[in-house]
Each structure stands twice: as C-alpha cells, then as structure tokens.
Amino acid sequence: MTFVTYIEHSGAEHKVDVPNGDSVMQGAVNNMIEGIVAECGGGLACATCHCYVDDAWIDRVGPPSGPESEMLEFAANAPGRGSRLSCQINVTDALDGLVVRLPESQF
Template sequence: MARITYIEHGGKEHVVDVPSGLTVMEGARDNGIPGIEADCGGACACSTCHVYVDDAWTDKLPPKDDMEVDMLDFAYQPDPDRSRLTCQIKVTDALDGLVVRMPEKQI
C-alpha cells in the first residue's frame, strides 16, 4: 500500500492509501478524487488521467513506454519531464509518499 497525495488544480489536497497492484488512476477513481476523468478506463487510449508528478518523484517512477508518450501528446499542456498518465503508474510500496498534481483541465 502507498499513501498518495493528489492535488487538484486549485490546490485542494487529497491524501489516500492506495493498495499495491492498482494504478494511481484507480486510486483516484476509487476514492472519488476530482480532476482525473479516466474516460478510457485505464486502457491508455486517451489522456484524461494526465497529472504532473512532483519533481522529487520524476526519477523514481518507471519510464514511460511509447504508448504513454504518444497519448501525452493529446494532454492539456504536457510537461516533458513531469507529465504522466496515472493509468500507467502501477502502485507499489515504493510509491509511498507520491505526490501528483492535476492540470487545469483534462482533454
């Protein structure tokens, strides 16, 4: 299990425990966190679960695969270093303390 902090664009924080094996997107969905829409349900077929990973975590996450990189091209104001699709980040104990920030909107 990992404690993950989701920060809405306006600054409101949601700190939740997410079981290992789920994705960061599923943790948001299961806890009713606004700002992550996940229209494709986690199939990496859209960019509506886009977040900006806190700088302290960018090098601690597994690298983006080619499909995620392609989908991030459709995200709202993607950042080459910090943008990730939460459906592609599998939760492990090593992610305890992860902080992600939602963009102004999802597209």
C-alpha cells in the same frame, strides 16, 4: 497500501491509501478525486488521466513508455516535466508518499 497525495489544480490536497498493484488512476477514481476523468478506464486509449509527477518523485516513477508518450500528445493541457498518464503508474511500496498534481482540466 501506499499513500498517494493528489493535488488538484486549485491546490486542494487529497492523501489517500491506494492498494499496491492498483494504478494511480484507480486510486483517484476509487476515492472520487476530481481532476482524473479516466474515460477509457486505464486502457491507454485517451489522455484524461494526465497528471504531473512531483519533481521529487520523477526518477522513482520513471519515464513514460513509447505508447504513453504518444498518448500524452493528446492531453488537453500541454505535457510538461513529470507528465504521465496516471493509469500507467502502478502503485508499489517504493512509491509510498508519491505526490501528483492534476491539470486544470482533462478536456
């Protein structure tokens, strides 16, 4: 298990244990974190799981793939530094302590 901290736009923090192999999106959905809608269920077909990877973790998480970058253009909140679709970040031991910030809305 790996701890991921989700920070809502309001500042509320949720530190949850996410099983390795699950996505950051699955961790949010399974723990009822508000701010991740995940309409497509992780199929890279929407942008309702948009998040901002904390600056300290950007290099470790890596950049979005080409298809993910294209989908980020549809995010309700402008993509910015650290923008990722949380369905595309797979949790591993190397991401223990990951911090992601959630946008004001996904629509």
